[in-house]
Amino acid sequence: MANIVRAIGDRSIRAYIDPERGTVSRELYVNDDIFAQELEQIYQRCWLLLGHESQIPNPGDFVVTRMGTEEVLMVRDRKDHKIRAFLNSCRHRGMKVCRYDEGNTLVFTCPYHAWTYDTKGKLVGVGFGNYANAYTDTLPTGSEEWGLVEVGQICNFYGSIWATWDPKAPSFQDYLGPFAESLRHCLQSSDGEDAGLEFFTPFQRHRIPTNWKVPGFTSVTDLTHTAMTHRSAQAAGLHEDRGTGKETAKPFPQEKYAIGDHNLGHGGMCTFYDQLGVPDYANEWFEPGVDDYFRAQTERKKLLIADRIMPPHGWGGGHFAIFPAVMVDSWRIRYYHPHETGITERWSLFGVDKNAPDHVKNAVRHYAERFNGPVGFFESDDMENWNYVFPASQGATARKYDYFYRNGLGHGKYDDRLPGVVVNGSYTEEAHRARFSRWLAFMEAKSWDDLYPLNKSANHNIWPGVDGQASAKA
Amino acid sequence: MSETYNIKGQDGIQVFTDLPEGAQVTLTNGAVGTIIGNPRDGAFLEVAYSEHPDSSLVGAEEFVFFNQVESAASK
Numbered sequence: 001m002a003n004i005v006r007a008i009g010d011r012s013i014r015a016y017i018d019p020e021r022g023t024v025s026r027e028l029y030v031n032d033d034i035f036a037q038e039l040e041q042i043y044q045r046c047w048l049l050l051g052h053e054s055q056i057p058n059p060g061d062f063v064v065t066r067m068g069t070e071e072v073l074m075v076r077d078r079k080d081h082k083i084r085a086f087l088n089s090c091r092h093r094g095m096k097v098c099r100y101d102e103g104n105t106l107v108f109t110c111p112y113h114a115w116t117y118d119t120k121g122k123l124v125g126v127g128f129g130n131y132a133n134a135y136t137d138t139l140p141t142g143s144e145e146w147g148l149v150e151v152g153q154i155c156n157f158y159g160s161i162w163a164t165w166d167p168k169a170p171s172f173q174d175y176l177g178p179f180a181e182s183l184r185h186c187l188q189s190s191d192g193e194d195a196g197l198e199f200f201t202p203f204q205r206h207r208i209p210t211n212w213k214v215p216g217f218t219s220v221t222d223l224t225h226t227a228m229t230h231r232s233a234q235a236a237g238l239h240e241d242r243g244t245g246k247e248t249a250k251p252f253p254q255e256k257y258a259i260g261d262h263n264l265g266h267g268g269m270c271t272f273y274d275q276l277g278v279p280d281y282a283n284e285w286f287e288p289g290v291d292d293y294f295r296a297q298t299e300r301k302k303l304l305i306a307d308r309i310m311p312p313h314g315w316g317g318g319h320f321a322i323f324p325a326v327m328v329d330s331w332r333i334r335y336y337h338p339h340e341t342g343i344t345e346r347w348s349l350f351g352v353d354k355n356a357p358d359h360v361k362n363a364v365r366h367y368a369e370r371f372n373g374p375v376g377f378f379e380s381d382d383m384e385n386w387n388y389v390f391p392a393s394q395g396a397t398a399r400k401y402d403y404f405y406r407n408g409l410g411h412g413k414y415d416d417r418l419p420g421v422v423v424n425g426s427y428t429e430e431a432h433r434a435r436f437s438r439w440l441a442f443m444e445a446k447s448w449d450d451l452y453p454l455n456k457s458a459n460h461n462i463w464p465g466v467d468g469q470a471s472a473k474a
Numbered sequence: 475m476s477e478t479y480n481i482k483g484q485d486g487i488q489v490f491t492d493l494p495e496g497a498q499v500t501l502t503n504g505a506v507g508t509i510i511g512n513p514r515d516g517a518f519l520e521v522a523y524s525e526h527p528d529s530s531l532v533g534a535e536e537f538v539f540f541n542q543v544e545s546a547a548s549k
Contacts (some may be wrong), residue, residue, distance in 0.1 A: 107537065109515040116518055116537060125518050125537035130503075 007307045013037070013443045015241045017436055019462045020408025024436060029211040029403075030394035035341040042324050042442045043068030043165075045451075047175045049155075049326045049335050050074045050085055050161040051460035052349065054198035055102070060119060063102040064088060066337045066345070067163065072151070074097055074161060077119045078106065083156060085163045086121045086148035097148070101202065108148070121148035158187040160196035160333070168448045177453065178418045179266045181311040182320060186328050189353040191300035197351035199333075200365050204348040204372060208383060210390040212338035216325030217439075219382060220270040221258045221318075221431035224407075235379075252279035256318065258408070260434025261460035263441075263452040268327070269318025272417055273310045278302045287363040293356065313417060320433065323438050332368070333371060342390045348372050405429050405436070410465030422466050437462050479546040490540055491516040499546045501538060503527055508549070510535060519543065 015036070016025040028034055036323075050065045051074055057127060062075040066115035071088035090097050091109040097108040097117060102298040107124060109116045114127030123146045129135045139146060152167035160183075162172050173180055189196025208215065253274035260267030281298040283291040313320050319329035333349040350368035352361050372379050408428025417424040441460040445451045452458040479497065481490045493499075497509045499519065504527050511520030518537045526532050 066503060106511045106513040106520060107515070107518065109513060114517045114539065116513075118517075127517070127539055128541060130542055263511055270507050 017440060017462065018402065019464055021402075022404065022409045022433075022463070023402035024405050025402050026393045026399045028439075029213055030341060030390070030399055032341050035211075035338070037327045037443060039068050039338070041445070042439070043170060043338070045164065045166045045442065045448060046324050047153075047155070047162045047164045047169065047172050047322075048324075049322075049333070050163050050205075052197075052199045053156060053159045053161060053195075054354065055081065055201060056083065056105060060104045060106065061102075062098070062105060062119070064098060064100070067151070067165065069339055071096065072163070073108065073148070074254075075121075079120075081160060081205055083154065084119075084121060085151045085154055085161075086117075087150075089149070090115050091123070091148065092126075093145045106409045115146075117148050121150050123147050125452075158184050159197060162185055168454075170448065170453050174453050175262060175264070175284060176322065177264045177266070178421055179261070179264070179320065179322065180315040182369075183322070183328060184312065185311045186330055186333075187351070189355065190294055190297040190306040191353075196355070198354040199351050200368065204350075204368075206348075206383070207339070208344045208346055208386050209342055210344055210386045212325055212336045212341055212344040213388050213435075214345065214389050215382070216321070216327075216336040217435045218432055219386075220321040220327045221260075221429075223258075223269070225382075225385070225426050228383060230378060233381065253276055256330075256426050257423045257433065258426055258428045258430045258436075259320075259418065259421050259423050260412075260431040260468075261418075262434045262437035262457060262463070263420060263434050264319060265323030265438025267421070267434045268313075268320030269426070269431075270312045270320065270418070270423070271318055272312055272415075276309055277306050278310065285363055286405060287359065290360050290363045293360045297353070302384075321435065322342045323435060331364075332372070342394065344386075405433055409433070409463060412466045414466065422461075433463050434461075477548040479548075480490075481540075481543060481546055487516055487540075490519075490543070490546075493519060493546055497546050497548050499538075500544045500545045501542050503542070505531070507538075516540070535536075 016028055016087055051063055055063045056074060056076040059078045059081055060074055063072055065072050065074050073086045073088050074083065076083050088096050088098055090112065090116045092110065092113055095110050095112040097110045107118050109117050113125060116125035118124045123143055126135050126139060151163040152165045153169060154161065154163045155172035157172055169175065176183060184194065187197055188194055252300045255272045255274065257270045259270040275417065278298060278301050281295040285291050304373045321328050323325050327334045331351065335347055337345045337347065339345055352364045408424045408430055410431050411428065412422035412424040415421065422430055422434065437460045440462055441451055452460060478535065479489050479493060480486060493512055494510055494533050495509050495512060498506065499509060499521060500506050505521040505523055506525040507521035509519050510522050515542055520535060521534045521538050523531050
């Protein structure tokens with residue numbers, strides 16, 4: 001019997017990236033064995049976005065979300081009102097205990113054998129549980145041992161809900177590192193109130209025939225693609241998509257970079273603001289009354305942070321990625337769930353001030369629908385690229401030729417304004433390289449003990465030439 | 475005057491599924507309780523016991539499977 005050779009030769013995972021050449025093997029994007037290893041090494045360990053607290057405001061509310069390839073129930077308990085998350089899989093025979101996208105419930109009743117769990121995940125009933133010599137002396141209801149599988153840790157970060165399967169993972173705050181303030185800022189309402197957003201539901205969901213890293217690693221911090229992929233939209237004047245855009249705000253001193261944290265894997269576009277406070281508001285909306293609302297909100301925000309410099313990324317300062325595959329900016333969150341090596345599901349969340357009047361919420365929602373998704377006028381361009389990258393890279397010939405990730409290699413510098421983060425030119429691939437540094441660290445690590453920030457002395461940067469420092473060697 | 479719910483008849487499954495909170499159920503083991511929650515899954519009721527053969531369970535709340543329910547009536 002012939003063996004199936006999935007990769008050429010006996011290669012360690014590290015051998016698929018050549019830092020000196022600045023290249024990454026296409027096998028990372030098309031190889032089923034590598035994908036399976038990613039699920040174990042990355043998606044079992046990383047903090048992953050589940051959703052937002054505004055999706056489940058009432059006791060008993062739940063939504064079905066995802067962690068990697070697996071469905072997860074995010075639930076607000078009926079009694080203590082805490083948010084918890086569980087694998088959507090019955091402990092008896094593995095059936096989904098919930099087949100609705102969202103709702104309000106007392107319990108999750110498995111339709112197979114009626115194993116039933118409360119909103120704390122505790123097993124509270126089984127079919128024919130009172131039969132003598134059946135379950136009665138083998139499965140006490142209320143048994144902690146046979147409750148739904150709960151995530152290892154969960155965190156409500158200014159309204160956004162994150163979880164990890166790994167109880168040994170660092171806190172979410174430490175996982176974010178220097179990006180914590182930027183994420184906090186993007187979750188504020190337009191007047192600067194913490195956790196001031198709600199998100200439109202249902203989320204936009206698109207299934208894309210590509211590997212999760214195509215959009216997840218490379219659609220963030222890719223200004224060059226904007227110039228080409230979206231050129232047709234710009235030619236049609238669609239960049240003035242919220243309104244006439246005739247009014248120009250007073251310039252606010254700032255510097256824009258591509259950045260990457262090679263130890264944490266986060267990075268993206270970054271705007272460093274060089275002035276205290278908030279820029280003046282400039283009219284931009286078609287809809288009547290919307291500019292009035294945001295102008296008033298901006299004035300309140302000016303008072304709130306008059307003596308501070310906004311965190312990088314804030315105020316439309318470009319999007320950034322939280323490793324492994326969440327993209328955040330000032331008006332949306334997008335995340336990429338792997339399903340198979342070549343199947344990815346993208347969820348898009350659009351936030352709006354939770355206290356905004358209806359006409360503002362409607363304008364923001366309409367804008368989100370105009371801009372995003374297959375019927376939006378920008379992202380259909382992106383998806384066309386993502387769709388064709390995978391089939392054009394998985395062939396026996398194509399996968400022998402590495403991808404080029406050398407753009408800006410050797411020109412990055414560390415910057416005290418974001419400690420540990422490499423800052424590079426706007427059109428470089430610094431953020432992409434940072435994600436591969438972290439990707440490799442996860443793929444090789446035996447546990448979180450090997451990984452930053454639990455391992456404080458770790459240097460996961462594999463690429464040469466940052467401030468003259470040597471890269472991490474095997 | 476209390477209403478008896480016919481949970482054993484032809485439409486018994488639907489009647490069971492729609493049992494309202496506050497109705498009283500008698501279980502096959504003789505326990506009596508009040509429905510405090512109905513997930514409307516046709517399988518379970520959440521019951522607070524007012525009588526139970528095991529006196530330590532009086533006042534306790536449990537989910538009971540449909541086969542444990544002998545009869546149901548409004549209070």
